[in-house]
Amino acid sequence: MRSRRKKSGRSIKKPLNLSKTVLEYVRGKRYTPSTLSELSQQLNIPSAHTHIFKQTLDDLVEKGEIVLNQTKYRSPISNQLKTGTINVLPKGFGFVRVDKGADVFIPRPHLKGAVDGDTVEVEILAEASPKGPEGKVVAILKRSRTHLAGTILRKIKKHYIAYAPLLGVEKPVQVHSKLELEEGDRVICQVKTWKNKEGLVDAEVTRNIGNISDPSIDIQAAVEEFELPDGFTQEAIDEAKQYGKAVLIDPQRKDLTTWEIVTIDPDTAKDFDDAISLTKDPRGHFFLGVHIADVAHYVKPYSHLDKAAYLRCNSTYFPGTCIPMLPEELSNELCSLKPHVPRLTQSVFMEFTPQGDLVNYSIERSCIHSQKRFTYNEALEVLEHRKNSPHASLLHRMVELCGVLKKKRFERGSIDFSLPSSTILVDKKGVPQKIEKVEYDITHQMIEEFMLKANETVATHLSKKGLSLIYRIHEEPSLETFEDFYQFAKMLGFQLPNKPLRKDIQELFEQAKHSPHLSQLSISFIRSMKLAAYSTDNLGHYGLALEHYCHFTSPIRRYTDLMIQRLLFQELPKDFNLEAVATACSEKERVSFRAESSVTILKKLRFAATFYQEDPTRIYEAIVTKIKPFALFFEVPLFDLEGQVHVSNLGNDYFEYRPESMSFKGTRTGKLYQMGQKLSVRLEEVDFVLLQSAWALPDARKKKCNDS
Structure with a gap:
């Protein structure tokens, strides 16, 4: 007896109708979720079309229009599952924000091939864990x-194998090219399929950037890899140029052109967002003026300039150059608070008591x-009396107020720490010439204090007016x-109570x-914190x-600050979605x-x-920054690079890891490696592709160990 297929009232007459019919069904x-066989029966697929039907389903899954969960196909819309954008971190795991404030942690094995920025559907596996909700894609x-942007590693027969940073070393890309390529070529590829028969991403080269x-080409390669907008439309440039080059008062x-106002910025800065004025009366009251470039005057909502700025959301800074949020006609000229020329600003005037209490303010x-x-x-x-200046008294008043505000902030519970930073100086060809340490001295501190106070004052002002705004938020750690x-901290020898308070x-x-x-204490503290972000x-x-805080003081380089400027003096269009702006800017x-x-x-590695190349045997000074059971980590100050040596390469001894003191001790020699210890290290290898360096201890047996 012949079996009959269960009829669903649908039939496939032409293979071209398959995708549409499957989606509707x-x-x-x-x-209800069904297997390939069940779907074939339900849709009356002729056996001759089974392979076409299977390929159609695969294509729909690849596009995300249907979902294959285990062996059953279903619609991607489900009450039991959550949808969001995944943020994949360099270490391989990711986070998906599915609701306001709820980030779902996705371990590496549960990514299912998702890459940074993909819209994914996740299943919640555990509601509570140290990292928050945990799930799988x-x-x-x-x-x-x-x-994808990638670097050619080798050629295999008719195709190439490339490394794409977005995918990591575990997911090589199979690349096809009509042009002959060399090892080390940095290429842009169009993805043909995210998983071919060999399980690899399959792609076609569209452009060779260089080697x-x-x-x-480092900057150009980064622009391509991270899909940064580069260059402006002619319409945006024309809009910027229409304002001319001169500013009319x-x-x-409020005319402040006769006031003693100065800017203080890094040596290489071209876009000067902020300027400062400061006086003091006989009572000891300080009158601080923070004057911010009025970018909102030039960049109107929905204009070509506004669209260009929103596409970027911020300026991106590289050694020796910058990808600006706004055309240079504005960023480096009309909006930049250059000396000896009039500039339009938004000013926050604040009056402080000698104790640092804000008793009066205005925004004009x-x-x-x-x-x-x-x-x-x-x-x-000037402050150290090594140079004369007619503005010396102003600078000394700034130092005085900075100390008062800093003390007040400290009493409030603000946690004051800073990470060491450096500046890389490059020549016109992008070759690094020098790495300079940036000292967080009093001049940096006083500008930071004034900007913090202006941001707080503006946020409080807008909030009290009942206006919706974009806050800069930083949630309390779990x-x-x-x-x-x-x-x-305890392992490093610092004492903390069992339940430390802010003052501790x-x-x-x-x-x-x-x-x-x-440095390591600061890094550990930051890792325990949630990331700061923008939110309504x-x-x-x-x-x-702080209860109220926003970003206001850098509108040339941050779109959120531009939005705050608009909220202060303009009425936004009713369809302007602040929440979407906050998400995009984050x-x-x-x-x-x-x-x-x-x-x-990469520039630091090139410098190293x-x-x-000059001397492969050279010995460098290093400082131990971290010790884990498998390796010793250290910083090489000359290059501002972190390196590591595997425990098996520490010397001709068996080194025991001692967790209570975070140290290694040789069982035979008693040799000790501990946090903060100075080391002598030798550079063994530099890998520009994987952004890694290999190091060795000169006195230990020779064996290369890569950075993590």
Whole structure:
């Protein structure tokens, strides 16, 4: 007896109708998840079309229009599952924000091939864990990109194997090219399929940027890899140019052109967002003026300039250059608070008592005429009496107010710490010439204090007016993640109570200021914190111990600051979605940070490579920054690079890891390696592709060990 297929009332007459029919059927209210065989029966697929049907289903899964969960196909819409954008970190795990404030942690094994920026569907596996909710990707609904940036590793028969940083070393890309390529070529590829028969990403080369050996293309490669907008439309440039080159003083603005106002910025800065004025009366009251470039005057909502700025959300800074948020006609000219020329500003005037209490403030549109462009170094020279200046008294008043505000902030519970930073100087060809340490001296501190106070004042002002705005938020850490920092601090010998308060953490960093452990302690503290972000929900700022805080003081380089400027003096269009702006700015900030970090590490490695080429046997001074059971980690100050040596390469001995003191001790020789210890290390190899360096201890047996 012949069996008959169960009829669903649908039949396939032409293979071309398959995709549409499948989607309509799977999205139907009565559909239940079905296997390939079950779907074939339900849709009356002729056996001759089975292979076409299977390929159609695979294509729909690849596009995210249907989901294959285990062996059953279903619609991607489900009440049991959550949808969001995945943020995949360099270490391989990721986070998906599915609801406001709820980030789902995705371990590496549960990514299911998702890459950074993909829209994914996740299944929640555990509601509570030290990292928050944990889940797995069950479907990739939308790919974030169709192109990949990669570096050619080798040729195999008719194709090439490339390394794409977005995918990591575990996911090589199979690349096809009509042009002959060489090892080290940095290429842009169009993805043909995210998983071919060999399980590899399959792609076609569309452009060869150049070879990894050429430092002049580092920025261009980063722009392609992180899909940063580069260049402006002619319409945006024309809009910027229509304002001309000169600024006319607006009689409706507060005229500050005769005031003693100065700017203090890094040596290489071109976009001067902020300027300062400060006087003091006989009572000891301080009158601080923070004057910010009025970018909102030039960049109108929905204009071509506005679209260009929103596409970027921020400027991205690389060694020797910058990808600006706005055309240089504005960023480096009309909006930049250059000395000796009139500029339109928004000014925050604040009156403080000698104890640092804010007793009065106003926010006004103004016009200034900066009298001096100080660099941080020049200002410091004046303060240390190494250089004369007619503005010396102003600078000394700034130092005085800075101390008062800093003390007040400390009393409030703000946690005061700073990470060491460096500046890489490059020549016109992108070759690094020098790495300079940036000292967080009093000139940096006073500008930071004034900007913090202006941001707080503006946020409080807008909030009290009942306006919706974009806050800069920093949520309180969970007890579980903070426990890691607590234990780390104890291992370094610092004393903390079982339930430390803000003042305990403040005292800890005060003690650590002159300790070799300050850098690692700061890094550990940051890792225990949640990331700062932008939000229309006022969740406060934990690090600054503030209820109201926003970004206002850098509108040339941050779109959020431009939005705050508009909220102060303009009425936004009703359809302007602040929440969408906050989300976009948070995401673009993260992308820019990763692009900047990638280029910075590469330049540091190039700098180290020049020393290696000159003398491969050279010995460098290093400081132990971290010890784990498997390796010793250290910083090489000359290059501002972190290196590591595996425990098996520490010397001709068996080294035992001692967790209570985070140290290694040789069982035979008694040789000790511990945090903060100075080391002599030798550079063994530099890998520009994987952004790694290999190091060895000169006295230990020779064996290369790569960085993590």
